[in-house]
Amino acid sequence: MSVFTTVLARDLRLAIRQSADSLTVVAFFAIATVLFPFGVGPEANILARIAGGVLWVTALLAALLSLDRLFAVDFEDGTLDQLVLSGVSLPMVVLAKVSAHWLTTGVPLIVISPVLALTLHLPMEGYLPLLLALLVGTPTVSLIGAVGAALVLGTRRGGVLLSFLVLPLYIPILIFGTAAVEAATTGMGFTPMLSVLGGLMILALTLSAWATAAAIRQAVE
Amino acid sequence: MGASVGQGWNFDVHRFANPTQFMRIANAIFPWAAGLSALLFVVGLPIALVTSPADYQQGETVRIFYLHAPAAYMCMMVYGIMAVGSAAYLIWRHPMANLVARASAPLGAIFTALCLICGMLWGQPMWGTFWVWDARLTSTLILFFLYLGYIALGDAFEDPERGDKAAAILALVGSVNLPIIKFSVDWWNTLHQPSIMSKKGFSVDAGMLLPLFLMLGAFITFYIAVLILRLRSELLAAKIRNARLSQVAVNHAPQAAE
Numbered sequence: 001m002s003v004f005t006t007v008l009a010r011d012l013r014l015a016i017r018q019s020a021d022s023l024t025v026v027a028f029f030a031i032a033t034v035l036f037p038f039g040v041g042p043e044a045n046i047l048a049r050i051a052g053g054v055l056w057v058t059a060l061l062a063a064l065l066s067l068d069r070l071f072a073v074d075f076e077d078g079t080l081d082q083l084v085l086s087g088v089s090l091p092m093v094v095l096a097k098v099s100a101h102w103l104t105t106g107v108p109l110i111v112i113s114p115v116l117a118l119t120l121h122l123p124m125e126g127y128l129p130l131l132l133a134l135l136v137g138t139p140t141v142s143l144i145g146a147v148g149a150a151l152v153l154g155t156r157r158g159g160v161l162l163s164f165l166v167l168p169l170y171i172p173i174l175i176f177g178t179a180a181v182e183a184a185t186t187g188m189g190f191t192p193m194l195s196v197l198g199g200l201m202i203l204a205l206t207l208s209a210w211a212t213a214a215a216i217r218q219a220v221e
Numbered sequence: 222m223g224a225s226v227g228q229g230w231n232f233d234v235h236r237f238a239n240p241t242q243f244m245r246i247a248n249a250i251f252p253w254a255a256g257l258s259a260l261l262f263v264v265g266l267p268i269a270l271v272t273s274p275a276d277y278q279q280g281e282t283v284r285i286f287y288l289h290a291p292a293a294y295m296c297m298m299v300y301g302i303m304a305v306g307s308a309a310y311l312i313w314r315h316p317m318a319n320l321v322a323r324a325s326a327p328l329g330a331i332f333t334a335l336c337l338i339c340g341m342l343w344g345q346p347m348w349g350t351f352w353v354w355d356a357r358l359t360s361t362l363i364l365f366f367l368y369l370g371y372i373a374l375g376d377a378f379e380d381p382e383r384g385d386k387a388a389a390i391l392a393l394v395g396s397v398n399l400p401i402i403k404f405s406v407d408w409w410n411t412l413h414q415p416s417i418m419s420k421k422g423f424s425v426d427a428g429m430l431l432p433l434f435l436m437l438g439a440f441i442t443f444y445i446a447v448l449i450l451r452l453r454s455e456l457l458a459a460k461i462r463n464a465r466l467s468q469v470a471v472n473h474a475p476q477a478a479e
Contacts, residue, residue, distance in 0.1 A: 147394055151387045155377040165370045165391060168363050169398050172405035179412060200401070211394050214311075218386040 003088045004096045011100030021069065026108045029062040033116045044121040051120035052130060052181030053174075059109050059134065060141060060170050066105045067145040067166070068152070068159050070097060071216065075153045081220045090216060091209035098139075098146045098209075106138035126181050129190040133180040136197040137173045143204040144169050150215035172200060240456050243317045251449045258442035265435030274428045285343040287432050291440040292336035293357075296364060299329030299444065303371070304396035307389035317452075319385050322392060323375055324451040328444055330368035337361055356410035360403050367395045 015022060036054045040046055074080040083093050113134060114127055122130065148166035152158040180193035269287035306322030309315045340358055341351045352358070375388035 147390075151374060151391055152377070154383065155374075157377070161370075161373055161377055164366070164373055168366045168370065168402070169394070171363060172398075172401050175405045175409045179409070203401075207397060211390060215387065215390050218383060218390070221383075 003092045004099075007083075007093050007096035008100050011097055012103065015100065015104040021066070022104045022108055025062050025066045025105050026112050028065055029058055029109055029112060030116060032058040032061060034119070036120070048121040048123055048185075051117055051122040052126060052185070053178045054120060055113055055117060055122075055130065056133075056137075056174055056177045056181075059113065059138070060167070060174060062109060063105055063138065063141045063145060064163055064166060066101070067149045068162055070101050070146060070149040071153055072149070072158070075219065080153075080216060084217060084220050090213035094146060094150075094209045094212045094216070098142045098212075101146070102139050102142040106134075106142055110134045110138065122181075123185045125187075126185045129180040129184040129194070132194055133177045133190075133197060136194055136201055137177045140173055140197070140201045140204045141170065143201070143208040146212045147208050147215060150212045150219060153216070153219040173197065176200070240317060240320075244453065244456065247449045247452060251446060254442045254449065255446040258439055258446055261435055261439035261442060265432060265439050269432035269436055273432045282343060282346045283429075285339050286429075287436045289336060289339035289343060290433060291437040292332050292339060293361070294437060295440050295444060296329055296333040296336050296361065298441075299325050299332060300364065300368070300396070300399070303329060303392050307392035310385065310389050311393070319389060320452055320455055321448065323385065323388065324448055324455060326368055326372050326375070326388075328447060328451075330365065330372065332440075332444075333361060333365040333368055337365060354410065356407045359410065360406045363402055363406070364399070367399070371395070 033054060036050070036058075037047060040050065071080060074083070084090060110131060113130060117127060117130060145162075145166055148162050148169075151165060152162050155161055176193045176196045180190040180197070183190040183193060265287075270284050273284070273287075275281050275283060303322045303325050306318040306325070309318035310322065337358070340361070344353060344358075345351050371388055371391055374391050375384045378384040378387065
């Protein structure tokens, strides 16, 4: 467990000292969301209808932007090689780094999302499911993203490639995340969607750390 | 790591020892697969496109089915082969399994594209539109993106072995996700109730089974034949690369000594 806390503390300290990175992700989330009223028009009922989907799509894209620095910086300066050589449990290191990524990008996205939902006229009953779905869904986004981020280490056009690998895998999260908001705003229960999102998170939690560790191992070989 | 360097050397030896045996069998199969595929296309296409009965509801457009269904079957089968090949490569470091997986990917992508294009052309007369966010169309489209991602990742590295390994891991991740994506899309589709969604549940007439199986056989043998061709050229390319490398090494050896 000490491996986990050490790596987590290190990554959090780095993120706090370079807080511009996290702020950029949140700023991207805001500006991308603000583009939609210009694209589809300012009618409140249309915006309210698509608010949940828009927020989820832009949150996924914002998280995607932050993924390429999840392992890349440590890969370039050799920290990743040291971690692999040190013999500590690599899946544990991955889980720590993913947790740090979620805390520094996922959580700020969740915090800012109600404000953006206000500008999109999201109905009142949509806020709780939006927040809960983001809370349960964004860890999966970080977990799946970690596999992609580790796979593209050392490629020339990593960023574009990463979106190609990871976005199709995000579709289930997008479907159930948006469905939770939609169910609540049309007066239905949203707990089944949250349960599915929770199931996806548990599945990702058990599998993604191993896949990411395997990808890192072949990258530093 | 010391262990992996040692395995790396074994791997190189494997690469030359194993393929010769593998290709001996493959080369023996090739004329049969290619011949059978040509025969099945020559016999099957006229039956499927001309002499088979037109559907009482769908009329002549039902003939698209004989290209669409085998393509749909192939795009799933090839992904399965890719996933099994990738697993065999990662677990036993079997180099031919990896070559089969890598060589299958573009074929799978083309079958998927063919399936989508046929589906769209069939959708226009049947549903009145080229594209419906039908569960099957949507998940086939996502499968197409998974194929493209696999191909792009495999080609993204300067060191070909890294591309092989990264692509193999991605294929396995994708094969775990594929059922989840399929389930999610099915669920999403029933939630949104597309208005012109028609169930393709026509009970297949006996007159349709013969052309269907002929075309399916033609597609499978076509895949096997082209796969063997691709493996053959891939191995030749590796040989040329190695010959060039050793030539460079010989030419540059005296200069290095000076």
